[in-house]
Structure formats: C-alpha cells, structure tokens
Amino acid sequence: xxxxxxxxxxxxxxxxxxxxxxxxxxxxxxxxxxxxxxxxxxxxxxxxxxxxxxxxxxxxxxxxxxxxxxxxxxxxxxxxxxxxxxxxxxxxxxxxxxxxxxxxxxxxxxxxxxxxxxxxxxxxxxxxxxxxxxxxxxxxxxxxxxxxxxxxxxxxxxxxxxxxxxxxxxxxxxxxxxxxxxxxxxxxxxxxxxxxxxxxxxxxxxxxxxxxxxxxxxxxxxxxxxxxxxxxxxxxxxxxxxxxxxxxxxxxxxxxxxxxxxxxxxxxxxxxxxxxxxxxxxxxxxxxxxxxxxxxxxxxxxxxxxxxxxxxxxxxxxxxxxxxxxxxxxxxxxxxxxxxxxxxxxxxxxxxxxxxxxxxxxxxxxxxxxxxxxxxxxxxxxxxxxxxxxxxxxxxxxxxxxxxxxxxxxxxxxxxxxxxxxxxxxxxxxxxxxxxxxxxxxxxxxxxxxxxxxxxxxxxxxxxxxxxxxxxxxxxxxxxxxxxxxxxxxxxxxxxxxxxxxxxxxxxxxxxxxxxxxxxxxxxxxxxxxxxxxxxxxxxxxxxxxxxxxxxxxxxxxxxxxxxxxxxxxxxxxxxxxxxxxxxxxxxxxxxxxxxxxxxxxxxxxxxxxxxxxxxxxxxxxxxxxxxxxxxxxxxxxxxxxxxxxxxxx
Numbered sequence: 001x002x003x004x005x006x007x008x009x010x011x012x013x014x015x016x017x018x019x020x021x022x023x024x025x026x027x028x029x030x031x032x033x034x035x036x037x038x039x040x041x042x043x044x045x046x047x048x049x050x051x052x053x054x055x056x057x058x059x060x061x062x063x064x065x066x067x068x069x070x071x072x073x074x075x076x077x078x079x080x081x082x083x084x085x086x087x088x089x090x091x092x093x094x095x096x097x098x099x100x101x102x103x104x105x106x107x108x109x110x111x112x113x114x115x116x117x118x119x120x121x122x123x124x125x126x127x128x129x130x131x132x133x134x135x136x137x138x139x140x141x142x143x144x145x146x147x148x149x150x151x152x153x154x155x156x157x158x159x160x161x162x163x164x165x166x167x168x169x170x171x172x173x174x175x176x177x178x179x180x181x182x183x184x185x186x187x188x189x190x191x192x193x194x195x196x197x198x199x200x201x202x203x204x205x206x207x208x209x210x211x212x213x214x215x216x217x218x219x220x221x222x223x224x225x226x227x228x229x230x231x232x233x234x235x236x237x238x239x240x241x242x243x244x245x246x247x248x249x250x251x252x253x254x255x256x257x258x259x260x261x262x263x264x265x266x267x268x269x270x271x272x273x274x275x276x277x278x279x280x281x282x283x284x285x286x287x288x289x290x291x292x293x294x295x296x297x298x299x300x301x302x303x304x305x306x307x308x309x310x311x312x313x314x315x316x317x318x319x320x321x322x323x324x325x326x327x328x329x330x331x332x333x334x335x336x337x338x339x340x341x342x343x344x345x346x347x348x349x350x351x352x353x354x355x356x357x358x359x360x361x362x363x364x365x366x367x368x369x370x371x372x373x374x375x376x377x378x379x380x381x382x383x384x385x386x387x388x389x390x391x392x393x394x395x396x397x398x399x400x401x402x403x404x405x406x407x408x409x410x411x412x413x414x415x416x417x418x419x420x421x422x423x424x425x426x427x428x429x430x431x432x433x434x435x436x437x438x439x440x441x442x443x444x445x446x447x448x449x450x451x452x453x454x455x456x457x458x459x460x461x462x463x464x465x466x467x468x469x470x471x472x473x474x475x476x477x478x479x480x481x482x483x484x485x486x487x488x489x490x491x492x493x494x495x496x497x498x499x500x501x502x503x504x505x506x507x508x509x510x511x512x513x514x515x516x517x518x519x520x521x522x523x524x525x526x527x528x529x530x531x532x533x534x535x536x537x538x539x540x541x542x543x544x545x546x547x548x549x550x551x552x553x554x555x556x557x558x559x560x561x562x563x564x565x566x567x568x569x570x571x572x573x574x575x576x577x578x579x580x581x582x583x584x585x586x587x588x589x590x591x592x593x594x595x596x597x598x599x600x601x602x603x604x605x606x607x608x609x610x611x612x613x614x615x616x617x618x619x620x621x622x623x624x625x626x627x628x629x630x631x632x633x634x635x636x637x638x639x640x641x642x643x644x645x646x647x648x649x650x
Contacts, residue, residue, distance in 0.1 A: 013286045015305030016296030017279070018047060022308040024258050026315050029137075030333050036261030039275040041140045042221055042268065043254065044308075046279040048144055049151075049225025056152060057229065060159045060168075071152050073362050075145075076370055079309075080115065081351040083141065084373035086313045087114050089343075090134050091380050096556040097321050100388050103553070107133050108381040114138040115377065116145060122213040123205040134317035139213050146215040147222050169230050176223045176230075183220035187211050188269030212268060221272065224280050231284065243288035246281050251292075253278025310347035314340040324553060327562075414445050416467040416482045421489055427452065430459040436638070437495035438464040439472055439486050442621060443544055444501035449627035451499060454634030458642075463493055471507045472500050474527035490532070497641055498532050499634075500525075501542040503620065504577040513576040522577055526584045533590055538641040541585070541593045542630075543578050545622060546571055546601050548608040552618045563608045568601040592637045599629055 021043035028037025052071075059067045091111050098104040110121045110133055118138035158175065162168050189195060190211035199207045211217045257275040265271055286292040295301070304311070315337055322329075322336035359366045413425040436455055438444055445466040455462040470482035490498070508519035518526075529539050550563035568575070578595055585591040600606060600615060608616040615626035622630075 013296035018308040019301040019305035045221035046225040049222030053226040053229035087377040118142040134320040137316040180220040187217035191269040243285040246285035247292035250278040250281035310344040427462040434496040436497040440501040446621040450630035473524040
C-alpha cells in the first residue's frame with residue numbers, strides 16, 4: 001500500500017490537483033498552445049497554503065517550538081535534497097552546454113541563490129525567456145520557501161495566544177483576510193505599473209516584475225488555500241449535487257485562465273483571482289463530488305501529482321538544454337520533457353520517500369546532510385567560475401566572441417550619461433588636425449576598431465560616444481532622451497566630420513517595401529543628418545551591416561559557432577531602408593552614405609566566416625576582425641570628405 005495513502009489525513013484528490021498544476025506548467029514551458037499555463041504555479045501556491053495549514057492545525061497542540069521545529073524539519077527533508085542535487089547536476093552540465101561567458105555566468109550566479117532567493121535574481125533579469133538559464137524556474141520554489149519562513153510563526157503565535165481550538169479560527173480568519181486584501185492590492189497595483197519610481201529607486205526593477213516574482217504579491221494565494229483549511233468541519237457537509245456544481249465552477253476557472261491568459265495579461269493581480277479561487281473551490285468541495293473525486297483520483301494523474309515537485313525541478317533544464325543543442329528540432333522538446341520523467345521518478349523515490357522514511361526525527365547525520373546540501377551548490381559554482389577562462393580555450397570561437405564583445409565598451413565610451421566626454425574617448429593622432437566624432441548605437445561600437453585604425457592612418461583626431469539602443473534621431477522632433485549626450489558632444493567638441501552608424505531594421509522592424517513609405521524613425525535619422533549638414537559639417541553614414549545566419553553559442557559540446565551562408569536578397573527590409581538613406585543624400589558632396597553589403601556579402605552570399613575567422617560576434621554585430629575590414633573603406637570615404645586627391649596608402 002502507498003504509505004501516503006495510509007495516512008488518514010492524506011487526500012489523494014490533492015495529488016491529482018497537483019498533477020494538473022504541473023501539467024499546465026510543463027505544457028506552457030513546451031511552447032505549445034496553452035498561453036496561460038503559467039497559472040499552474042498559482043494552483044501550486046493555493047495547494048501549499050492549504051496543506052501546510054492543515055498540518056499546523058493538526059500538530060499545534062504540541063507546543064509552539066516543537067511544532068515549528070518539526071515543520072521546518074519536514075520542509076527541509078522534502079524540498080532541499082532534490083533541489084540541491086538538481087542544481088548541482090544542472091551546473092555541471094551547464095559547464096559543457098552553455099557558452100562560457102554570459103550564459104554560464106548567469107546560471108552560476110542564479111545557482112548560488114536558487115535554494116533560497118532565486119526570485120530576487122529575476123528582479124534584474126531581461127525576462128523569463130530572454131536568456132537560456134536552466135534554473136530560472138526555481139523562483140517559484142523560492143517564493144514558497146520564503147512564505148514557509150514567515151507563515152508558520154504567525155499561525156503558531158496566534159494559536160499560543162488563543163489556546164482553545166474553537167477560538168483560533170476567528171483571529172486566524174481575520175489575519176488571513178487582512179493578508180489576502182493587502183497582498184492582492186500590492187499585486188494589482190504593481191502589476192499595473194504603479195509605484196515605478198519607488199521600485200526603480202529601491203530595487204532597480206520594474207513594478208510588474210516585482211509583482212510577478214516576489215512573495216509579498218504572491219502571499220495572498222497561499223492565504224486563500226489556508227482559508228479553505230480552517231473552514232469548520234460542519235460547513236463541509238453538503239450534497240453531492242452542490243459539490244459537483246462548485247467543482248465544475250473551479251475547473252472551468254482553471255481551464256478558462258490557462259487557455260485565455262497570456263504574457264500580456266495583467267498578472268498576478270485581480271486576474272489571478274480566477275485560477276486561485278477556482279483551485280480553492282475544488283479543494284473545498286472535491287471530497288463530496290463524485291465526478292471530481294473520480295477525475296482527481298485517476299491513477300495516472302495521481303502518479304504525476306506524486307512526482308510533481310521533482311518533475312517541476314527537472315523538466316525546465318531539460319527543455320533549455322534541448323533548445324540549445326537542437327535549436328531547429330521542435331520534436332526534441334517533447335522528447336526532453338518525457339525524458340525528464342526518468343530523473344524525476346528517481347528523485348521522488350530517493351529524496352521524497354526513502355529519506356523521509358530514514359529520518360523520522362532530526363539526527364546528527366541529518367544536520368550533516370543538510371549542511372552539505374546547502375554548501376555543495378555554492379562551492380561547485382565557485383569552482384566552475386574559477387575554471388571558466390579555461391573552458392573558453394576549448395573553443396576558438398568561444399574565445400573570439402568573449403574577447404571581442406564590445407571593443408569600444410572596454411574603453412568606457414559606450415556611455416549615455418549627459419556628462420562631458422571622458423579624455424580616454426578622445427584620440428589625438430595629429431594635433432591641429434580636424435576632429436571626427438563617432439556617434440550611434442551598438443553598431444557604431446562594433447565598427448569602432450576599424451575606424452580607430454582608419455583615423456590614425458588618415459591623420460584625423462577622433463572622439464567617440466556610442467549608446468546601446470539609442471538611434472541618432474532628430475533631436476528637434478524627439479525632444480530629448482538618450483540623444484542629449486550626443487547633442488552636448490557635438491556642441492562642445494564642434495567636430496568637422498561626424499561618423500554615424502546605427503541599425504535601421506531594429507528601429508523600423510515592420511517596414512514594408514511594398515508600401516514605399518519611409519518609417520518615422522528612418523525619416524528622423526535622415527532629418528538629423530540633414531541638420532548636421534546644415535551646420536557646415538561633413539557626415540559619413542555607415543549603414544547597418546547585413547544580418548548573418550549564425551548562433552553565437554560556442555561550448556565544449558558545440559565548439560564551433562553554428563552558421564550558414566545566406567542570400568542578401570532575403571533581407572528585404574534591410575535593402576529597402578538602406579536605399580532610403582542612399583536616395584536621401586545622393587549627390588551630396590558633404591554626406592557620404594556607404595553600405596557594407598559588398599564587403600560582407602560578396603556575390604550576394606552572406607557568410608559570417610572568412611576562413612577560420614569570425615567576421616561577426618553575433619548575427620548583427622561585427623567582431624574585431626570584421627571591424628578591421630572596414631579600415632580601408634573608412635580611409636577612402638574620409639579622404640573624399642576632406643577633399644584629398646591623394647588618398648593615404650593601405
């Protein structure tokens with residue numbers, strides 16, 4: 001007989017509900033058509049609040065300290081071993097499967113926090129799916145653990161004050177109502193973007209991010225489950241028909257939210273009431289509902305519920321690593337998901353059953369085990385962080401990408417502060433010679449190395465300031481923003497030549513060659529260049545480099561950057577926007593507009609490699625070697641703008 005089932009307080013229907021919750025999350029993470037599957041986490045939170053409150057209600061008579069000690073002992077025994085082993089296994093595999101720079105560094109950083117504060121890591125991250133991090137899903141476990149640290153103390157303190165059984169429900173109900181009201185108000189306001197200035201100044205995060213990932217805005221979901229657990233037994237006696245109706249409403253709420261909610265839903269504020277209350281209704285009435293009892297006690301669903309914690313732990317790393325190793329194989333995701341069941345079942349058997357049977361009470365060996373499990377992930381990440389530079393040597397491509405990320409950034413000239421340009425961003429090659437000023441976004445930064453060499457050969461002086469994601473738009477029409485720094489430089493430095501480099505398709509992604517219209521951002525860039533021209537300056541516009549078909553992940557398992565040759569004709573928006581710029585300044589003696597398509601796509605074939613060298617460090621930015629290929633082109637065009645008949649030699 002299942003030992004869980006032999007427990008008189010065990011509810012098998014709750015296991016079935018856990019199975020539904022983890023299936024929602026797994027299907028959502030698979031990328032399949034379940035846009036609101038993330039509400040499975042909310043279902044888990046309600047279940048957790050119900051289960052731990054039931055446990056505390058049964059054992060509160062043992063005394064505050066004894067009950068609290070036993071509670072934390074059980075939580076540690078159930079949660080920590082499986083999580084610690086998962087983190088260690090993920091970190092070890094990350095060492096060979098993730099690029100040994102940003103991706104691996106982010107995973108190691110998250111691993112150090114995963115057992116107690118992974119949700120804090122999400123506050124400053126680029127987004128849940130923005131980067132490949134196989135431990136990001138640990139945020140929900142961190143929220144749960146943080147709630148476990150506080151709630152039992154509140155519960156048992158209330159019990160200590162109100163000693164008798166009948167009196168604890170009233171004060172606890174008042175506390176839970178207050179907690180639910182306060183927490184959901186916080187969640188709703190932050191999810192709608194209220195309090196932006198406070199969140200940014202205090203935690204350097206968006207209020208919506210805080211609302212989604214942090215315990216204060218999630219506590220009400222646990223509290224709703226707790227409220228169901230303290231309902232007096234006499235109120236649970238109702239007819240099967242009534243129970244069926246209640247459960248039907250609950251299931252409908254979960255199905256509705258999981259199929260209609262999406263990433264654009266304001267969540268987890270008032271919209272989260274639908275799945276949360278739906279779950280609470282099912283827990284409340286399922287025991288008296290024949291239909292729900294039958295469905296939730298379905299053997300396969302209960303099995304999934306039994307391993308739900310372990311499966312939640314293992315499925316996401318399997319998905320992430322599969323997408324990295326087999327990026328174009330959609331079927332591989334499902335193979336990974338089903339494969340993750342194997343370690344999940346092993347983890348459940350060893351850590352959730354065997355250890356529970358072995359450690360009935362805390363012993364010395366238990367304390368040693370806990371210390372090892374807490375320290376092991378941290379120590380492992382420290383070791384791998386130390387050897388990360390050695391990992392790069394296993395791949396020439398990985399080393400190239402690492403060393404050449406943002407050459408100008410290493411100089412400290414990628415700066416959007418409205419402060420005078422730093423002295424090290426000014427290069428004097430020939431005192432008294434004209435000054436050239438490089439301005440633009442990350443495209444300008446990537447091209448800087450070739451320009452530095454060209455101005456040195458041309459005898460020009462150079463100043464540089466680039467701002468990632470900041471297009472050189474017409475200040476007069478935009479009214480300010482990150483362009484203030486560039487305007488200040490031009491006014492104070494008074495450069496004779498301005499070199500502009502910026503992405504075009506990034507700022508006009510929906511441009512349609514069929515319409516013949518110029519996107520507003522492109523028109524604003526053209527106006528900005530025209531305004532510089534009217535000031536008597538000469539301008540060199542370096543159009544964006546063609547996009548390459550390549551993946552920048554270079555790892556021990558995949559030592560070479562994955563790339564392929566593509567056709568420039570396929571980049572219709574790129575060619576269309578380039579032509580707009582070329583036409584705008586055709587015939588102008590003071591504006592030179594140059595395209596790099598012939599350099600990087602000779603004979604219309606775009607290849608990010610030249611022999612064994614990478615021309616690009618990612619699909620849209622040049623490597624140092626690629627930037628140096630622009631040297632002669634810069635020399636030629638700068639000489640034309642200066643009116644020199646004898647161009648400097650190569």
